Amino acid sequence: MTATISHARLRVLFAFFTIASVLLSARLAYWQTVGRGELLSRATDQVRSDLAVAARRGVIRDRTGAILATTVDLRSLYAIPSQMKDAEGNDNRPAVAAALAPILGEKVDVLRAAFDSGAEWLFVRRRLPEETAARIAALGLHGLGFEMEPKRLYPNGAVGAQILGFVNDDGLGQYGVEGRYDDVLAGTPGRLAVARDPANRELALGLRTAVPAKNGEDLWLTVDLAVQNAAEREIAAVVEREKATGGAIVVLDPHDGAVLAMASSPTYDPARVANANAEALRNRAISWTYEPGSTLKAVTIAAGLDKGVVTPSTSYQDVGYAVIGGRTLCNAQCKVYGPTTVTQVLARSQNAGAVFVASKLGASDLNAYLHAFGFGVRTGVDLAAETGGIVRPLAEWYPVDLGTVSFGQGLSVTPLQLASAYSAIANGGTLYRPYVVANRRDADGEHRTAPVAVRRVISEETAATMVSMLTTTVDNGIANAAAIRGYSVAGKTGTAQIPSDDGRYVDDAYISSFAGFVPAVDPRFVVVVVLEKPQSKLLGTVPAMNTFKAIATDALRYARVQPDRP
Amino acid sequence: MRNASWEIRSFLLASGVIVAGFLLVLLYLAQATAVSAAGYEAQRLVAQRDELRRQNALLVIESARLDSPARVETEAQRLGLVRAATIRVVAPEAVAAAR
Numbered sequence: 051m052t053a054t055i056s057h058a059r060l061r062v063l064f065a066f067f068t069i070a071s072v073l074l075s076a077r078l079a080y081w082q083t084v085g086r087g088e089l090l091s092r093a094t095d096q097v098r099s100d101l102a103v104a105a106r107r108g109v110i111r112d113r114t115g116a117i118l119a120t121t122v123d124l125r126s127l128y129a130i131p132s133q134m135k136d137a138e139g140n141d142n143r144p145a146v147a148a149a150l151a152p153i154l155g156e157k158v159d160v161l162r163a164a165f166d167s168g169a170e171w172l173f174v175r176r177r178l179p180e181e182t183a184a185r186i187a188a189l190g191l192h193g194l195g196f197e198m199e200p201k202r203l204y205p206n207g208a209v210g211a212q213i214l215g216f217v218n219d220d221g222l223g224q225y226g227v228e229g230r231y232d233d234v235l236a237g238t239p240g241r242l243a244v245a246r247d248p249a250n251r252e253l254a255l256g257l258r259t260a261v262p263a264k265n266g267e268d269l270w271l272t273v274d275l276a277v278q279n280a281a282e283r284e285i286a287a288v289v290e291r292e293k294a295t296g297g298a299i300v301v302l303d304p305h306d307g308a309v310l311a312m313a314s315s316p317t318y319d320p321a322r323v324a325n326a327n328a329e330a331l332r333n334r335a336i337s338w339t340y341e342p343g344s345t346l347k348a349v350t351i352a353a354g355l356d357k358g359v360v361t362p363s364t365s366y367q368d369v370g371y372a373v374i375g376g377r378t379l380c381n382a383q384c385k386v387y388g389p390t391t392v393t394q395v396l397a398r399s400q401n402a403g404a405v406f407v408a409s410k411l412g413a414s415d416l417n418a419y420l421h422a423f424g425f426g427v428r429t430g431v432d433l434a435a436e437t438g439g440i441v442r443p444l445a446e447w448y449p450v451d452l453g454t455v456s457f458g459q460g461l462s463v464t465p466l467q468l469a470s471a472y473s474a475i476a477n478g479g480t481l482y483r484p485y486v487v488a489n490r491r492d493a494d495g496e497h498r499t500a501p502v503a504v505r506r507v508i509s510e511e512t513a514a515t516m517v518s519m520l521t522t523t524v525d526n527g528i529a530n531a532a533a534i535r536g537y538s539v540a541g542k543t544g545t546a547q548i549p550s551d552d553g554r555y556v557d558d559a560y561i562s563s564f565a566g567f568v569p570a571v572d573p574r575f576v577v578v579v580v581l582e583k584p585q586s587k588l589l590g591t592v593p594a595m596n597t598f599k600a601i602a603t604d605a606l607r608y609a610r611v612q613p614d615r616p
Numbered sequence: 617m618r619n620a621s622w623e624i625r626s627f628l629l630a631s632g633v634i635v636a637g638f639l640l641v642l643l644y645l646a647q648a649t650a651v652s653a654a655g656y657e658a659q660r661l662v663a664q665r666d667e668l669r670r671q672n673a674l675l676v677i678e679s680a681r682l683d684s685p686a687r688v689e690t691e692a693q694r695l696g697l698v699r700a701a702t703i704r705v706v707a708p709e710a711v712a713a714a715r
Contacts, residue, residue: 117680122673180674198670205680254655255648279685535702613705 097245097256104200105237108266110214110227112275113488119204119214119228119320125183125196126176131165134193146191150174153185177201202228206275208319209282212333213273213312213486215434216320225331227269227486229434234490237266267492272308272485277301277575280604281313285579288597289315292584298334298465301601302576304473304567306501307482309431310575310605312336312466336429336436339462340580343546344399345565346458348520349471350407351396353419356512359410362393362519372405375449379405379457382545382588396519397527399543401457408456416452417444422507423471424481425463430502431484439463458546468565469578471507475520476540476567476576479513480506521570531595532566534603536613540573541566541598543591548583559583562590568602569614575605 081089110119129146136142147161154161154175164172177199178186186194202217204210215226223232240263245256252258281299289297294315301311314334318326332338354360370386372379381387381401387394395403408416420426426441440462442451454460466484474481483502490497508516520540523529529543544563547555563580567573579597584590681687 116683117677120673120677120680122677123670203677205677206684206686209684209686251656252659254652254658276685279689283686283689536705607703 094245094256097247097253098243099246099250100241100243103240103242103260103263105239105263106265107200107202107217107221107237108235109268110235111268111270112210112273112278113271114275115270116275117205118210118271118273118275119202121200121202123198124177124180124201125187126199127174127178127183127186128171128195128197129165129174130171130193130195132170132193134165134191136192142192146193149189149191150186150194153182202320204320206279207321208317209275210273210278211317211320212314212335213271213278213309213433214320216323218323225434226333227271227433230432231269231487235266235269238264240264265492267490269487270489270491272303272310272488273312274310274608276608277601277605278311278313280601280608281311282317284597284600285313285315286317288579288581288584288593292581292586292590292593294581294584296329296334296338296582298338298578298580299597299601300335300465300469300576300578301605302469302473302484304476304482304573304576307470307473307484308488308501309466309484309486311601312486314338333433333435334580334582335465336431336433337464339437339439339464340561340582341459341461341546341549342463342468343458343544343561343563344401344404345468345542345544345563345578346461346463347396347399347404347456348475348516348542348565349419349423349425350404350411350416350456351392351519352475352508352512352516353416354392354407354411355515356419356508357411357415360392360407362515363391365389365391366403366406368400368402370402372402372409372453374405374409374453375451377450377453379450379453393519393522396542397523399523399528404456405453408452413447413449413452414444416455417441417447419507420455420461422481422505423474424467424504425461425471429464429466429470429484431466432486432499436466437464439467458544465563465578465580468563469576472565472567472578473576474507475513475516476573477513478510479508480504517570520566524566524570529564529566529591529595531592532564532598534568534599534606536615537568537602537606537611538570538614539566539568539602540570541595543595545588545591558587560587560590562586562594564591564594564598566598566602568606569611571614574609574611575602577601577605 107121109117112118131143134142134146136145143165144162147158147165150156150161151158161174164174183196187196200221204214213226215224215228217228218224223229223235228235241261243259245253247253281301285297285299288294297315299311299313300309302308303310312333312335314332316330318330368387368390370381370384379401382399387398387400390400390403392403392407395407420441426439428436428438442461451460470481470484481504483504485499485501487499489499517540520542521538524532524539524541529541532539532541542565544565546561548559548561550556561580561582562584563578565578567576577598579594581590581594584593586593
């Protein structure tokens, strides 16, 4: 039997398919045009991954290029306790805890408790050392995994910690350069939106929208790691020897105010910030003030010379004390020196002589010179947490203040301010703003920091005279312990009392310091050493001078500075 | 006869269109698969590059740690080395005179 289909039926069938095709095409056209966005949105929502791309934090280097701080991704160990199964599918948490404990140096019970806490996912240990992570990975345990997390590393340990600062767990820079330049170092995170497959791999044909991260800038510091190391070594040694409660060292290049080294004790290891106390975090070179004592006599005398009220040979009759504002101010141990020149005032560190110069100068001019030398205001150094010290306004001065301030009492300074002031004397009379970042480097190139000459403080002639007088102070005066064979040294000692909370001075406790530069002619290094409550008490300037000498000797050798004396 | 020939031609044409469309789809799928595979390979290489860069960064840090003056000093002390008391500086004139 032959089956036949009438043309009419075929036409009906054809018409049916035609209509069906038209309807399907129309529907398809709708989804491809009007409904495309909705469909695409639904599809991409299932596979789209929108992530922030972290910017690389900039590297910090010393002036020679040595790495001081850098960031690297380290592996953080996480656990998914429900997936801790052995080959037979039995719970393997006790075995995992037992295997991890000796590698992590953790108690088994602690790990067991963490795995049994009910958490679906938890970090076991973050930012593991590479060897530890490799040992754990080699175990091949189920239920453990690694995730990369950035870690700030300081290859020189605690050296330079006070200058560098640190990065906290949230990735924010704190203190020092890390704090001051956090926005520059951190960079700008980018975004990456991609389509991923179920195995979390990016789909080459899928959606991909990327805003690249802008990496942080690299910073090259003025700090010299070799000089910094010498300063850290010496401050630690002298503080320990002298059982001092603290200390600070600043080394500046007097030609432009570049900070070559800055050390503070107590200090901390930036890799173990959590263990550091608040006192250790404070950079005493910039965040701590003290009465400078006799180191300030150089400023008083420089002011007197510059104003023309005295000359190095101007003399007065020293009777062991000076009376000013109805108060008697004595030399150290009220020693009487008789006829004394201004040069000898500095060389012997006579308080009465400083009062003599200040009296010639007057309170207004002394106050003006103190401000000109940069005391009483922040130096503007590019480090976080700098303090400005205190120089009271002239209107608040009592008559006796002219005398006490002349030898460094009744005002407070930071070690950096003092180093900056001595730099002005050393370089011929110009006060420079100290700075730590020599240049910044990013994708656009290098951006150098131009040294900032704040102002001329004293004339070149006055500065030269002061250099000569300070050299005499070291060669033949009270600061002879600071002399370095083969080199001319200029400097001044300082012993200051410590004000107590009740406005009096603490009994039998002092701050000993030395400020100087070397070589005296065309100086390369200005070094300020300050010790808080050394056990040598009134003789505390001797360890301060020895510390200066050790650092200066190292720095001169390292910089290959030729001797300027036989 | 004319109708039958028209139907055969239509059938052949439709079949041809379908086969051609099928081949085009196959071509597209082959291309897409190849691109996807290349994408996965590129990702693997990127991950490998990133890991090598990370390992390199760790080595650079280790190198910096070994170069640290503090570590060198400690190591020198451990080896019994002592700091030179003086460094003799010879003036060029003296060298010239000795020749």
